[in-house]
Amino acid sequence: MLKQPRKNAIPSIPALITFFLLSSCNPFSPTGDLKTFRVNLGTEPPSLDWSLATDHASFNVIANLMVGLTEFDKNLKPAAVIAKSWDILEGGRRIIFHLRDDVLWSDGKKVQAQDFEYSWKRLLNPKTASEYAYILFDILNAEEYNQGKIDSPELVGVKASDDRTLEVHLKHPVSYFLSITTFEVTYPQRQDVIEKYGSKWTEPGNIVTNGPFLLSSWKHENEIQLTANPDFFLGKPAIDKVEMFMINEKTTALAMYEQGRIDFIDNQSIPIFEKPRMAKLPGFKAVPQLRGYYYGFVTDRRPFDDVRVRKAFSMAIDRSVFPKILHGGERPATSWIPPSMQAQNPKIGLNYNPPEARRLLREAGYPDGKGFPQVTLAYNTLEDHKTVAEAVQGMWKRNLGVLVRLENQEWKVYLKKLKTDPPHIYRSGWGADYPDPDNFMKLFTSLSGNNDTRWKNPRYDQLLESAAREFDEKRRIRLYNEAQRILCEIDVPIMPLFTTTEHTVLNPRFTGLEFNSMARLFLREVRPASR
């Protein structure tokens, strides 16, 4: 009998705190404004130039500033936006996009087919040095132009035949091209603006956009503000203003949500330990993602130039550990194409096998890890990545006798370091840009600017080329199976670890936020919940 009141007394303290926190976000408080929607980006976006952006934070801003030819509907099928219709001719080798007449840039000019032609050629221009140029390599002469084999952009198979018509010539028919045009890097750009402001064209005041929101301020490393575009051709959004914070520390971001100072949080803002508690909040959703988490080996230097060492490291990891330590519904993976995507095949990959891993390491000249050089595993600074890295470090130590050094940097610095001074092993993730295995697999081709492993395999490249133009599902899957075997079993430049699930909580005062399996934060439809 005595125990009862005491038991109640303990939870009442958090309850009391919550009460005070909640009372601060009632509609009368200035923070409870229903016209402003506040989110956490988690980090400073490295670039808002959609030819140069490569990461999640940047695309989440761009996706609200811009629209392109097509966009995904709720079933992840491409639907018309600026393109009102398209003709697919010559068995898929030629696509003609017919553009709407009523889409305006934020300075009042109309969006024209020439803006697309300029943007795509800029993406491909070797001088732009875009890491995403390869995404358009299905276009005639695009790869040749990007690789400097031809100088004239005139020969690239994209042309505005008039203001409203964009003609695209492909090297070969590809099944997913209309999905590519949903991707931000293919959005139109204004030649006059970019030439006038140079690298400063993405700053507020300079940037010209066509989407539901306008970039009104960008305090670097701190906050981005968007305002609703009153002239957006699909109608002005219901919220007037969006505030995007760059809070790296998840605990801080979560506290801000609970104080009513942020309206939406996702994995970026939920600490590992709080995930079970979040699942009980109103507005909670768990959305499985088309997003793979992997460790890449930099294969052009010792000791990871030896495939046996790479295999040993991959086989020494028990991937079933990750959901237990991350608490976020992670699905362990030994192969690269994620679940619910075509050609996903969980049977491919190296399974946990410590004796075999030790044998391979011995064969490579490091019995029980003896004589193994000092190697570094790097990750970008984040609690989850640290937890994964320490767990993996522990398993390598236990199973291989190798002690790997851990190192971490802030996101922007980290991305730069991967290009200039890579560690031996690096952490990375890949979220789908379009829901086709092509997007996942092409990441590791010889010409992919996002392939930081420095691994090249002509057979792999060739398989992906064939798979891209293959319309027969069975044959296509067979090609991807072989490519995945090269990637995850034979050459092993990467070791996939798991695919992620996004945990999101939307303040119940709002509705209409659609968070899809590609983790894009589309705020166009957000509106106050009707009471």
Next chain:
Amino acid sequence: MNAAKTVWNGVREEPTALWSLIFIMAVCLGGFLAPLLSPYGPGGLDEQRILQAPGSSHWMGTDALGRDLLTRVLYGARVSMTVGIGTALIALLIGTVYGLISGYAGGNLDHLLMRIVDVCYGLPDLLIFILLSLLFGRNIAGVLVALGLVTWVRFARITRGQVLQAKEFVYVEGARAIGASHARIILRHILPNILAPVLVTLTFSVPGAILAESTLSFIGLGINDPYSDWGTSWGTLAQDGWRAMRTYPHIILFPALAIFLTILASNFLGNGLRDILDPRGGSQEK
């Protein structure tokens, strides 16, 4: 040796000082004997024991990777105590020599040296810690040097003040009159007479250094190497734990408690020593 006896007798008479001394010795011993005391290792991963609450097999519970927290705290004592005592000794060495020279030489040299100390005193400690620890790297030697270079100024001031007094004593004048060398005067006649206040300062700078190291670790600049013999410092453990404060409070509670109790004990010990060594008025200053 008489002095040591005085100290020991004094400590025995002051229960807080005595218990503090015992506690600090226990922490040092615990850190030293950690591999013998604990059946678990400080690093690694134990997927069967993730986030267990304190219980009979894990007295302080386990952390997010299933590592035994008591073991980590014991290993952490190695870093914290080494940094605490090591920094104090480095600071003692630099500061005392500096203060002796300054006070004994007097005149313009004294003036110059003390202005340098003033400048060093005015610099914000934490900022300098951060800069120096970036310079020297995230290892135990780096942290020791960084903290030592900041804390020596207190020793320099106190030593100089004491030397200025001692210099005027009759026996120093006598030594000088019979032609003793400067070195002999400093080492034989001045130094033994100023030891007491320096020793007290030493005791007080230990907790300061432990706290500084914990702060550095907490903001992510400290020592984190669960596989070396040094383990992970208490500050880093607290940093790991604070995110779990609402869901698994034991992860931050125990490292924080270790920091708190060790600092408290060092302060009590310092107070006790001051009372014993300076019977004239120390207790009124408290």
